[in-house]
Amino acid sequence: MTAALIAPVIPPTLPPAGRSSKPGTGRVLPLAAAPEQAPALAADVVYGLGRIDASGRIAEQAVSAALGWPAGARLTLSAGVGVVTARLDPHGLFTLPPRHCLTIPATLRHRCGLLAGDPVLLAARPAEDTLTAYSLAVVDQAIRAHLTFPAPGGES
Secondary structure, eight states: OOOOOOOOOOOOOOOOTTOOSSTTOSOOOOOOOOOOOOOOOOTTOEEEEEEBOTTSEEOOHHHHHHHTOOTTOEEEEEEETTEEEEEEOTTOSEEOOTTOOEEOOHHHHHHHTOOTTOEEEEEEEGGGTEEEEEEHHHHHHHHHHHOOOOOGGGOO
16 A cells, blocks of 8 residues: 655744844843842851750861861860850860860850750851851841841742
8 A cells, every 4th residue: 555645844934923034133032130149158167057965065077177177176265145166276275076076165055055955057267267156046136137038928
């Protein structure tokens, strides 16, 4: 059985509606407005999240490793409400343990209001040889002081 071939149907080439046949003379499509640029993360700070254990240790290896402090390095600890800062200090009273975790003594934890199980934001500044632990309550206050939260349903 031999069937007759059917010729293909090819539409004629016409320029699309609203466009001319000359290149570069078509209408310009509108572009969406560019969203605001998100601020860049500072290159001189390394952030991480940790949790204070029952002994006052905060183990977050990536942040501690960014400082390059050797095990046994001497540290000075200072504290404010919800904040503890460790500084590399050859005359410091505290030493960095071999596991590179920041250990906050109980008296200092109680003075600044940090409890076992509390999550903290860690910020390491290698150029200044400092490691700071911020309670999330302090972080929340800072965010609320500088940013507004979107309204429910995405309304502004």
